[in-house]
Amino acid sequence: MMKSLLEDTYYKIQNVAHDPSDPHHSTFNIALIEDCDIYAGHFPSHPVCPAVCNMQLIRECAEKLTGHTLHISKIRKSRFTAILTPNETCQLIVDIQLINNSESVYDVTAVIKDSEKSYVEFQGTMTKG
Amino acid sequence: MNIRTLIPQRPPILMVDELLSHDKTHAVTSFMVKEDNRFMEEDGRIAEVALIEHMAQSASALAGQRALDDGCAHVPIGYIGEVRKCSLTERPKAGCKLITHVEWGLEVGEITFVNTETQMDDKVIARAEMKLFIDKQ
Numbered sequence: 001m002m003k004s005l006l007e008d009t010y011y012k013i014q015n016v017a018h019d020p021s022d023p024h025h026s027t028f029n030i031a032l033i034e035d036c037d038i039y040a041g042h043f044p045s046h047p048v049c050p051a052v053c054n055m056q057l058i059r060e061c062a063e064k065l066t067g068h069t070l071h072i073s074k075i076r077k078s079r080f081t082a083i084l085t086p087n088e089t090c091q092l093i094v095d096i097q098l099i100n101n102s103e104s105v106y107d108v109t110a111v112i113k114d115s116e117k118s119y120v121e122f123q124g125t126m127t128k129g
Numbered sequence: 130m131n132i133r134t135l136i137p138q139r140p141p142i143l144m145v146d147e148l149l150s151h152d153k154t155h156a157v158t159s160f161m162v163k164e165d166n167r168f169m170e171e172d173g174r175i176a177e178v179a180l181i182e183h184m185a186q187s188a189s190a191l192a193g194q195r196a197l198d199d200g201c202a203h204v205p206i207g208y209i210g211e212v213r214k215c216s217l218t219e220r221p222k223a224g225c226k227l228i229t230h231v232e233w234g235l236e237v238g239e240i241t242f243v244n245t246e247t248q249m250d251d252k253v254i255a256r257a258e259m260k261l262f263i264d265k266q
Contacts, residue, residue, distance in 0.1 A: 002170050002171040002172060003170075003171050005167075005168060005170065005176055037141055037167075038141060038142055038167065040139065040140070040141065041138055041139035041140050041141055041142040041143055042138060042139075042142045043137045043138065043139070043206060044137075044139055046206075048208070050142060050182065051181075051185075051208070051209040051212075052178040052179070052181050052182040052185075052209075053178070055178050055181070056168075056176060056178045059176075059178070071177055071217070071220070072177045072178065072217060073177075073216065073217055073218070074215065074216050074217070075181075075212050075213065075214075075215035075217075075257070076213065076214075077211065077212070077213045078211065078212045078213070078215075079210070079211045080208070080209055080210055080211065083208065124215075129172075
């Protein structure tokens, strides 16, 4: 697996739980890191979590679960339903479902949310690197 | 014109170099992938999400140019609201130059639909339909 681009700079994983009733479904508890270098550019003096970092976070969670480098090859639909800022919302849940369609292809459905609302709803395909 | 006058993003997440040409509904941008890109991976290629950011910022550059053409004093901040029908077929290496075409679509209030396509050596390596939330402040 390639080195993570965002773990321990953009986010930290606090816990991973596997759903006993559904082998495809797992839940990550993560904390956003407020002083991540990326906020210097997104945006100066107005930090907002980049949509693409949240998709990268989902990719890195999928890599942790499979133990393989994965690449996002297709996004059927990814919705960003609320603006996420690191100083207001630090604790997040990533709910992820991975279905191994063939040897090297996974269908990935994921939601990033907190106790109040969801921020990202992702449906895409990841391919082993 | 300096890209920094058209979009609010700055390093390390600035993913477009130039607005090469534009009219009201189309734009062409360029971006040179560098070794020190924040999304550079261990295998010497940038992560696929960097291509999505590049396509979104290319659309944002057109939004900025349109705002300046309309006489606005500030360029807007654009947020990605939705990405769909997106395919990412090749991750560029350092030294690769990307050329991206943006087609400006329907506008509904602050939501704009755009189509984007990124080429490397005349081959399409990424495309997406996006819904952008353009915050004119």
